[in-house]
Amino acid sequence: MCSCFGTGTGTNTDAGVQPLRLDLPTSHDALAKLQVGQELRLFGRIYTMRDVGHQRCLEMLKRDGQLPFRLAGEALFYAGPTPAADDRPFGAIGPTTAARMDFAAPDLYRAGILLTLGKGCRSAAVAEAAAETGSVYLTTVGGAAALLAEKVLTAKLIAWDDLGPEALYCLEIADFPAFVAIDSRGRQL
Amino acid sequence: MLEPAQIAALDAGHLATLLEQSLVRLASEMRGDFRSAMAVACQREAASRPQVVLRMLEDNAQLASAKALPLCQDTGTVWVLLEIGSNAYGQPLTVAADIFSQVDTAVGRAWELAALRPSLLQDALVSRLNTGDNSPAFCDLSMRPQMLGARLHIMLKGGGTDNASSQAMLAPGDGWPGVRRFVVEAVRSKAANACPPLLVGVGIGSTFDKVAALSKHALLREVGAANPCSELDCYEAELLAEINATGIGPGGLGGQTTALAVHLESAPCHIAALPVAVNLCCNAIRTVSFDLTGHWLEGGGQA
Numbered sequence: 031m032c033s034c035f036g037t038g039t040g041t042n043t044d045a046g047v048q049p050l051r052l053d054l055p056t057s058h059d060a061l062a063k064l065q066v067g068q069e070l071r072l073f074g075r076i077y078t079m080r081d082v083g084h085q086r087c088l089e090m091l092k093r094d095g096q097l098p099f100r101l102a103g104e105a106l107f108y109a110g111p112t113p114a115a116d117d118r119p120f121g122a123i124g125p126t127t128a129a130r131m132d133f134a135a136p137d138l139y140r141a142g143i144l145l146t147l148g149k150g151c152r153s154a155a156v157a158e159a160a161a162e163t164g165s166v167y168l169t170t171v172g173g174a175a176a177l178l179a180e181k182v183l184t185a186k187l188i189a190w191d192d193l194g195p196e197a198l199y200c201l202e203i204a205d206f207p208a209f210v211a212i213d214s215r216g217r218q219l
Numbered sequence: 220m221l222e223p224a225q226i227a228a229l230d231a232g233h234l235a236t237l238l239e240q241s242l243v244r245l246a247s248e249m250r251g252d253f254r255s256a257m258a259v260a261c262q263r264e265a266a267s268r269p270q271v272v273l274r275m276l277e278d279n280a281q282l283a284s285a286k287a288l289p290l291c292q293d294t295g296t297v298w299v300l301l302e303i304g305s306n307a308y309g310q311p312l313t314v315a316a317d318i319f320s321q322v323d324t325a326v327g328r329a330w331e332l333a334a335l336r337p338s339l340l341q342d343a344l345v346s347r348l349n350t351g352d353n354s355p356a357f358c359d360l361s362m363r364p365q366m367l368g369a370r371l372h373i374m375l376k377g378g379g380t381d382n383a384s385s386q387a388m389l390a391p392g393d394g395w396p397g398v399r400r401f402v403v404e405a406v407r408s409k410a411a412n413a414c415p416p417l418l419v420g421v422g423i424g425s426t427f428d429k430v431a432a433l434s435k436h437a438l439l440r441e442v443g444a445a446n447p448c449s450e451l452d453c454y455e456a457e458l459l460a461e462i463n464a465t466g467i468g469p470g471g472l473g474g475q476t477t478a479l480a481v482h483l484e485s486a487p488c489h490i491a492a493l494p495v496a497v498n499l500c501c502n503a504i505r506t507v508s509f510d511l512t513g514h515w516l517e518g519g520g521q522a
Contacts, residue, residue: 069268082347112289113334121334122289127379127412149379150412150471171470172379172414173502174275175292176283194349195292195336207275209472219472 049207054105056144058164058214066213070168072206076105076147078199080126083190084134091141099188099198102142108149110195111179119185119201124175125149128167132156139165147208151218161216169211169219181206220252220441221370224509229314229369234301235321237509241373242297242329245505246289249280252442253479253504257416260476269474273416276469276502287333291414291503294335295375297326297356298435304366311364319358327352338378359432369511372439380417380501383409386431389493398423398495399458405497406462406478411471414501417478418442419462422496424486434498437482439508451483458483469502 047069052060054074064070077099079087090098108126115121128135128148135146136159144165149172160166170178184202191197211219226233254277261273283290299322305311330337330353339355341348385405389397402421410417422433446452458481468474488494 110292110336110338112292112294112336115288115334116286120292122283122292122294122336124292126293127382129412149414169471171272171275171472173291174279175503176286176288176290177275177279179288179292180282194351195338 052208054145054203055103056105058144061144061164061166061214064166064210064213066210066217066219068210070208070210072147072168072208073204074202076107076201076203077101077188078109078111078123078197078201079106079131080108080110080196081130082193082196083198084131084138086190088134088137091137097138097141097143103144104142105145105147106138106143107147107201109147111185111199112175112195118179119182120179122175123179123182125170125172128152128169135159135167139163152212157212157216157218160212160214164214166210166214167212168208170206170208178206220439220444221508221510224371224511226511229312229318229511231315231317231319231321234318234371235325237371238299238322238373239325239329239332241507241509242326242375243333245373245375245507246294246329246333246335247283247287248505249283249290249502250504250506253418253502254280256442256479257476257502260416260479264469264474264476266474268472269469269476272469272472272474273476289333289335290505291377291501292336293338293377293379293503294330294353295377295505296339296381297322297353298374298376299356299358300361300372300436301359302361302363302366302370302372304363304368304370307367312369314360314369318360319356322356322358323352323354326354326356371509371511373507373509374435374438375505376435377414377501377503380413380499383413384431384434384496384498385409386427386434386494386496388427389495391491391493393493395454397493399454399461401495402458402481402497403461403465406499407465407467409499410462410465410467410477413499414503415467415471415478416469416476416502418500418504419458419478419481420498420500421458421481421483422486422494422498423483424488424492424494426488426492427494429486430494430496431498433484433486434496437484438498438500438504439506440482442480446483448485451485455481455483
């Protein structure tokens with residue numbers, strides 16, 4: 031699968047280029063300007079959702095014909111945080127493997143999710159759905175979760191409390207580092 | 220890389236106490252040898268993107284350690300290996316059958332104390348209900364009468380990086396070229412999901428069920444320490460060069476540092492077999508190995 035992260039990306043480094051600011055929730059117009067490989071800083075609102083959350087979200091989408099919890103137009107972060115620590119909403123939070131959410135991502139993009147954030151690379155079907163809908167997939171650094179937790183200002187539980195760390199949270203983030211891994215034309219890093 | 224641990228007796232209670240204390244510390248500490256190797260790799264990287272990622276990981280390690288925060292949000296499964304050898308007089312040490320009986324309680328206490336993420340389910344398929352305290356731990360006992368003393372190894376292993384591992388029963392005729400192809404392809408196809416830079420553990424030999432354990436055991440060796448077998452040591456260097464030539468790089472964002480080391484462990488096997496397993500370990504490497512000597516061993520056996 032992951033041949034997208036092959037030889038050649040090592041030279042695509044944007045040396046000296048300042049990261050671009052992206053405010054969330056975002057718009058198709060803003061996403062159309064992003065290029066694969068670009069380094070970003072995210073500001074604003076993003077929702078956490080993992081494996082079981084995607085199963086539930088898909089079921090609700092099929093049942094109701096629309097995304098639950100007013101998620102249309104929003105961004106998803108594939109993450110399951112540790113509990114609160116050091117006066118922050120979470121002690122640590124970082125990306126989980128995005129490929130595990132590939133089964134649901136095309137449907138969620140088509141239903142209105144504009145942006146997903148995780149780690150690793152994705153199936154061709156996800157890249158095609160991103161191109162079709164003008165949505166994007168971003169990646170951030172796995173293993174830097176104490177550092178990334180400093181970029182999370184607030185966290186509000188929205189649903190699925192029974193799932194513990196896999197619950198749906200709405201986060202307010204600032205200066206959160208990310209890289210464009212699939213752009214709105216479906217080009218993969 | 221053995222740390223001394225003074226325990227009064229090799230029994231369930233003392234093991235649980237040592238485990239609880241270790242887990243709280245382990246969750247916040249990147250293994251020192253890996254961290255040093257990462258700093259060296261950062262200087263070797265030619266481009267700025269991989270350097271940015273490696274510096275971010277070093278900053279994260281510093282922050283986690285200083286503030287006792289989890290290094291990674293995936294605080295992992297608890298893996299415990301107890302190796303039992305002989306005392307200074309060559310007499311085999313003994314251990315009670317209930318040695319691991321308090322381990323799960325210790326895990327629960329550590330998880331609460333350090334505010335770690337409960338990531339374990341009661342069963343894989345039927346209920347998939349979270350146990351809430353990260354129990355159970357996965358424990359193994361290994362009898363090694365030729366070894367002096369006893370050792371306790373503890374590892375916190377993230378789910379994404381264990382997912383990215385693989386295993387194959389190759390044909391003996393595949394030989395080293397077959398092993399090399401399989402290992403490099405395993406890393407190439409899964410490394411970006413496993414949070415590189417990686418430590419790559421490879422098990423070769425034994426049986427279908429045991430080769431995976433060998434590959435995990437290989438992760439315990441210190442980065443930079445030579446393989447005691449010179450042929451395997453050469454193979455390790457060859458594999459590392461080929462893996463880093465993939466260009467996957469730190470964070471999967473490109474660069475020369477996809478892995479910091481490849482560790483091979485081999486074992487006897489059947490004439491028909493060439494089992495190979497690859498266990499990837501992410502950059503949030505959290506393992507500790509204790510030498511359980513102290514006055515317990517001086518006494519010649521179990522207190």
